[in-house]
Amino acid sequence: MTPELADLGLAPFFTRQLNERELEHAALARVTEVQRSGVVAHDGRDERRYALGGSWFNLPAEERPTVGDWVVLNEARDKIQRLLERKSVFKRVAVGSKIDVQLIAANIDTLFIVTSCNDEFNESRLERYLALAAEAGVEPVLVLTKADLVEDADAYRDRVRAIGAHLPVEIVNSHDMKSLQGVLAWVGKGMTVALVGSSGVGKSTIVNSLSGQVVLDTGAIREHDAKGRHTTSFRSLHRLPGGGLLLDVPGMRELKVAQLDDALSAVFADVASLADNCRFRDCEHNNEPGCAVRAAIAAGTLDERRLRNYRKLLREEARHTTSLADQRHREKQFARVVQQSIDLKRRH
Structure with a gap:
């Protein structure tokens, strides 16, 4: 690991993903900007633009490079070969x-x-x-x-x-x-x-x-x-x-959520903890007897706005998570058709 790459955030988590040939011949770069048909990345020496071929755009959005990603370059340092596993993604x-x-x-x-x-x-x-x-x-x-x-x-x-x-x-x-x-x-x-x-x-x-x-x-x-x-x-x-x-990151007018079930429970841990103490396991925290959430709101220890937002985010998360699952199924089907077409052309 060179000092220049370490300054860019390269850590053992990423270098452990390289095979022997990559360790010997390939170069690494970090994506600093995403453009319509390519990315800008820094390899520790300088920053340059790399075009992304059509194969990248046939992949689901989560498998394409984004800002902060580490990528493996070819030996000539003019093409991105693959994307390294991420340690976090927002x-x-x-x-x-x-x-x-x-x-x-x-x-x-x-x-x-x-x-x-x-x-x-x-x-x-x-x-x-x-x-x-x-x-x-x-x-x-x-x-x-x-x-x-x-x-x-x-x-x-x-x-x-x-x-x-x-x-x-x-x-x-x-x-x-x-x-x-x-x-x-x-x-x-x-x-x-x-x-x-x-x-x-x-x-x-x-x-x-x-x-x-x-x-x-x-x-x-x-x-x-x-x-x-x-x-x-x-x-x-x-x-x-x-x-x-x-x-x-540019200001975002919309901030839709999906696949956040555990995250929502963590952010609203106070609401979730109160709900565990409700008399009924299927309590909807409206007017049910023995509702610990409603009791906390009445006592002034829980803001009703917070409960409303928790409910709103849960509904939104469930709706978008289902839609994303359907979208990914369609993307996999499309990728399979594209690969079959490529294989057919190679045979002929």
């Missing part, structure tokens, strides 16, 4: 009428969930991000921006604590490096951190401040409705002077 259900998976980032160590200390702050949306982080197997950190524009930023920390008592929280002014020192501590040498959140909350400003230069355009939240303007239009991986890597 994904969502793709936007649109077709139910499919959209990969957001791979092989990240920490997820910065960025929100601002104003009307943009939304507990239900944060719970969605936390569920996606739990499913991805990455540690979430809540980053509260624009702290310099409010009188009591700690009030927002308290609101975070209400949805997760032990969640790490960093309160920052994205333009002030001193206030960003706590954030910087999460981005150590060789560590990869992805930033997610709505448009205009300051993700790009954080990347620029930590990079020490302007690498991304920045926008702002509109004052009259707390809505942000899109400034980042694509996902890209940025190296920091100290050796860490930051991945800025």
